[in-house]
Amino acid sequence: MARRTGLWSIVLAVLVVAPALAHHSFAVYDHTRTLTLRGTVTKFQWTNPHGFIEMDVPQSDGSMKHYSVELTSINMMQRVGWRSNMIKAGDKIQVVVAPLLSGEPVGLGMEVVLADGKTMALPVPAIGSFKRTDAQQ
């Protein structure tokens, strides 16, 4: 019982000091694997509470699958060097995402290789908690 109480204290202390860094929980995303999406941008949405990249990703069977890539707050992105003109519709880009656990075609963006080849990281809170596997999609 004493041990349980001790554990509770640690859990509560961590919860109390861990502030809400993000607008919402990222627990809806798979923390055990990442996908690498290569495709064509249909829209780069520079909005809060989160930005989005909309993109069409060719599949191995020849079909096309549309993905929404959720980004962080554009304020955080801007503070680490992102700009709204870095991506535009028609750009061919590569994005590493943590996919939604539900299986829907949405991912949380971790890293983007822009059309000019430049790699831009996304300031995802606790990014270290996501395991990078970068499976091709």
Added chain:
Amino acid sequence: MSGTRALGPSLAVTGALLVVATHVLVAQTTAPDITGSWLRQGFTVGVRPTGQQGPTPPPPAPPPPLKQPYLKEWQDRIQKIREADAKGQPIATNAVACLPEGMPGMMTATFPMEILQSRGQITVIEEAYTQVRRVLMDRPQQKLEDIEPGFYGHSVGRWEGDTLVVDTIGVKENVRYQNVPHSTEMRITERMQLKAPDVLWNEITISDPTVLEKPWTFTFAYQKMKDYTLLEYICEDNREFADDQGRQKIRVDPAR
């Protein structure tokens, strides 16, 4: 003689005015300059803090000293949040609906926070959700029954030497910092003091005799962000929502 007599009162008045003016001037000049952009110390995600680092950071917040049954309810709530996160089905919070954090959550300053000092008022603007609170200086706090509850409450402040003391009441009951419940009688006392030219500490004490055994005190340390101008923050397209089970979901629109 009569001229001297006439001069006497006017000298006295001038002297009194000088004393008042000097007092006001001293009060103004001794109030520290805390105007500028600030960010919680230690937050390095999506920021480039500038300026000097300060003294050793304050200790982490202790758990809230809640009375029963509020403590049990809070622990159960935290447990549910953990279990829901582990299942990948997080419980929706106010933030999912793009509602502001309110008091005292907005003072965590995980996004930059601007403090503006002007005549009779200190204004705090938090970049996230464009939260604004006004601290009315040197006036008595209103009666609780005269305040309509809100996210930021009603704040009055005064300088006690180099410390800005702010009293806040009237925070809505559904505005819960760290999911901790409170009654309408919650009172937040903040004591803000520069610990170094670029480091501001805010000691926050929450008292609420209905739900707390004793006041809950914790301290936030802020780092000055020199030359940083707050960015706008508008919830322009919030795709997150709470489903009928109260779980956080994201709107998926394959037509985009």
